[in-house]
Amino acid sequence: MPIIVQKYGGTSVADADKIKNVARRIIRTRDAGNQVVVVVSAMGHTTDELVDLAYQVAEKPAHRELDVLLSTGEVVTTTLLAMALHAMGCPAISLSGAQAGIRTDAAFSRARILEVNSARVVKELEKGSVVIVAGFQGITADMDTTTLGRGGSDTTAVALAASLGAAVCQIYTDVEGVHSADPRLVPEARPLAEIGYEEMLEMASYGAKVVHPRAVELGELFNIPILVASSFNDNPGTLIHGGVSMEVRNKVSSVAHDLDVAKITVVGVPDRPGIAAAIFVPLAEAGISVDTIVQNASITNVTDLTFTVTRSQLDKAMEVVAPIARSIGARECATDSSLGKVSIIGTGMQNTPGYAARMFGALSQAKINIQLITTSEIRITCIIEEARVEEAVRALHQAFEIEVQEK
Amino acid sequence: MPIIVQKYGGTSVADADKIKNVARRIIRTRDAGNQVVVVVSAMGHTTDELVDLAYQVAEKPAHRELDVLLSTGEVVTTTLLAMALHAMGCPAISLSGAQAGIRTDAAFSRARILEVNSARVVKELEKGSVVIVAGFQGITADMDTTTLGRGGSDTTAVALAASLGAAVCQIYTDVEGVHSADPRLVPEARPLAEIGYEEMLEMASYGAKVVHPRAVELGELFNIPILVASSFNDNPGTLIHGGVSMEVRNKVSSVAHDLDVAKITVVGVPDRPGIAAAIFVPLAEAGISVDTIVQNASITNVTDLTFTVTRSQLDKAMEVVAPIARSIGARECATDSSLGKVSIIGTGMQNTPGYAARMFGALSQAKINIQLITTSEIRITCIIEEARVEEAVRALHQAFEIEVQEK
Numbered sequence: 036m037p038i039i040v041q042k043y044g045g046t047s048v049a050d051a052d053k054i055k056n057v058a059r060r061i062i063r064t065r066d067a068g069n070q071v072v073v074v075v076s077a078m079g080h081t082t083d084e085l086v087d088l089a090y091q092v093a094e095k096p097a098h099r100e101l102d103v104l105l106s107t108g109e110v111v112t113t114t115l116l117a118m119a120l121h122a123m124g125c126p127a128i129s130l131s132g133a134q135a136g137i138r139t140d141a142a143f144s145r146a147r148i149l150e151v152n153s154a155r156v157v158k159e160l161e162k163g164s165v166v167i168v169a170g171f172q173g174i175t176a177d178m179d180t181t182t183l184g185r186g187g188s189d190t191t192a193v194a195l196a197a198s199l200g201a202a203v204c205q206i207y208t209d210v211e212g213v214h215s216a217d218p219r220l221v222p223e224a225r226p227l228a229e230i231g232y233e234e235m236l237e238m239a240s241y242g243a244k245v246v247h248p249r250a251v252e253l254g255e256l257f258n259i260p261i262l263v264a265s266s267f268n269d270n271p272g273t274l275i276h277g278g279v280s281m282e283v284r285n286k287v288s289s290v291a292h293d294l295d296v297a298k299i300t301v302v303g304v305p306d307r308p309g310i311a312a313a314i315f316v317p318l319a320e321a322g323i324s325v326d327t328i329v330q331n332a333s334i335t336n337v338t339d340l341t342f343t344v345t346r347s348q349l350d351k352a353m354e355v356v357a358p359i360a361r362s363i364g365a366r367e368c369a370t371d372s373s374l375g376k377v378s379i380i381g382t383g384m385q386n387t388p389g390y391a392a393r394m395f396g397a398l399s400q401a402k403i404n405i406q407l408i409t410t411s412e413i414r415i416t417c418i419i420e421e422a423r424v425e426e427a428v429r430a431l432h433q434a435f436e437i438e439v440q441e442k
Numbered sequence: 443m444p445i446i447v448q449k450y451g452g453t454s455v456a457d458a459d460k461i462k463n464v465a466r467r468i469i470r471t472r473d474a475g476n477q478v479v480v481v482v483s484a485m486g487h488t489t490d491e492l493v494d495l496a497y498q499v500a501e502k503p504a505h506r507e508l509d510v511l512l513s514t515g516e517v518v519t520t521t522l523l524a525m526a527l528h529a530m531g532c533p534a535i536s537l538s539g540a541q542a543g544i545r546t547d548a549a550f551s552r553a554r555i556l557e558v559n560s561a562r563v564v565k566e567l568e569k570g571s572v573v574i575v576a577g578f579q580g581i582t583a584d585m586d587t588t589t590l591g592r593g594g595s596d597t598t599a600v601a602l603a604a605s606l607g608a609a610v611c612q613i614y615t616d617v618e619g620v621h622s623a624d625p626r627l628v629p630e631a632r633p634l635a636e637i638g639y640e641e642m643l644e645m646a647s648y649g650a651k652v653v654h655p656r657a658v659e660l661g662e663l664f665n666i667p668i669l670v671a672s673s674f675n676d677n678p679g680t681l682i683h684g685g686v687s688m689e690v691r692n693k694v695s696s697v698a699h700d701l702d703v704a705k706i707t708v709v710g711v712p713d714r715p716g717i718a719a720a721i722f723v724p725l726a727e728a729g730i731s732v733d734t735i736v737q738n739a740s741i742t743n744v745t746d747l748t749f750t751v752t753r754s755q756l757d758k759a760m761e762v763v764a765p766i767a768r769s770i771g772a773r774e775c776a777t778d779s780s781l782g783k784v785s786i787i788g789t790g791m792q793n794t795p796g797y798a799a800r801m802f803g804a805l806s807q808a809k810i811n812i813q814l815i816t817t818s819e820i821r822i823t824c825i826i827e828e829a830r831v832e833e834a835v836r837a838l839h840q841a842f843e844i845e846v847q848e849k
Binding site: 051054055058085088089091092093094095096097099100101103104106107110111113114115116117118119121122128129131133134155178179180 | 458461462465492495496498499500501502503504506507508510511513514517518520521522523524525526528529535536538540541562585586587
């Protein structure tokens, strides 16, 4: 009997009625002849409320304690869902991350899964039960509870699917699937029937809101197809997988964007080896996540080095970079904190000419100035004024509409 | 360094400020040169809210799932208290029942502690940490979470104290200690400085509201002194222990009462062996808890057999008893559901004459009719009209005032 792993996010289990709705969906999947493993998040805003409580008693709660605290939210949901299934006549059992064998390192609040020992899950499946596992949590070798950080429940679901050899990992959420662009910005954006793992990973912040990149990476690694769909209707959703057909792979599949971009330009950097390391190693040590990096090739002996960070990290980044810039003899550091990012994404894009030209053309026609350009194998990104991002996304979505529609 | 186990109930940890107050009390105990292990209940009404949630999704939630659900309440408190201690510069670590080695049987929702493996607790104490343990919960051999039922957190505390060889188990709550009578009924009731285990056990429902009898029994078994005191002030509270001095042991220590008493009298029972078993075995099998049992010695061949149950179990008890009464040839079954119970308690009471006479005299003076009388080694109980219980408690408290004061 095939195994299906389903994951339901916080909004899908926000109250008793929504939990019953999820129970009915699970029973339908089981009645169709599948063994079902379910991973759940904490109900609604539970996690935020627990975090609030923690900050009421301590300014800097220890990560170990915060992890134990937050892990209770998912446990609550597992038990309620098991009860709802029982009430509908379906055998079910709740398991904590520890009971489900989610073994992690001891990096509290951002633990990585080391191993999934799914013996207990398998045992319960063999008894005929639906197995409900608390997402977002695991256990260390010392039997301490950990949480997996951002995207934790998605990651739990895909890791379990990989460990169990599941046919598919279904991520149920409050959106219809992955769209060709963020539907809040582009009303005409349509859900994609399928998308490749890498394209999904390139969708940046919009994509991460749908399924966390960690889970997508894990899916790619173990070749687990991931279906993203709404828990509130029966629309087909989007299948993220590796088998996307060649024709589709050559198309632009989506337009991604990010509104939270700040830029630092170190102007007049001496063009010699070791300069990039001198800047980016200290930034990494300070815990600052650098996104885009662009360095213009120099024909003189000096060059400009530009990189982007999130707006909230700009000041901290400048504290690190300004003294370094002085010590390496750069002319100045310039910042701009009102930027955004817009990208077109499609596997194999670089093998097909003309995409970049069309992208720049569409932005030019909309009179949107491009500040920085970076590209990857499957993505072309422009950094532009934040105020123009929405317009840019719509313009690009329209410019590449034909391809999107053909999917 | 002596080990002290402290237990804080739900009202003592109901919000962030109360948790900080508890943290300060713990630090004072630690600064006085003790190793401190703390057992906590769920915050305020958390448990009730979780039970509500369960009944929103299922009419009859499975005990296994209910136990996992409820166990999260205590875990939340442990982490918040650990964070509050950290914020005050005190090393502390939270442990679940499982981590603290509370091994139980698999009787979900009313599990019994089989063993306490306190290795982890000892390890953390040796590191200099305050160890905070989630009360009310344990783990089975199959690694399933259980709850201990009523009095669970008190029982966890005393069991840990026994396992660790603690000097004392301190139960902090929202009352000042054990009083000579229920202070809500007898305003002049005063807190007792000390009381024996058995007297405490005889205090029935009032005593059980202060410390659960399971915990008192366990304390007696392992000879762990139990201090009951308020977490909101520094009053000394009441020490429950086995070393109460001989003089004190001969006094009436308290007046207990119970307002929830219903009586069934099987009238005209043939006086032959096996009759009591024929009635009480089926009652036990039906899960009905019988309290007082009185059978008048018969001089004819028939006798009356009277017993009491809680009011809510009266109908169910009658369903069991009525057909049995017919089959054994009893004349009839009579019930009275508006009764109450009043007792005087004092160790060694039966070795000192006159107590019963003074009790009956005091009730007679107050014109209170006695329906049933039962006695034990350390207790004399009268069943009376419910409406007169309050008056009876006050009359008895006054009649035995001298003894109480001498303590």
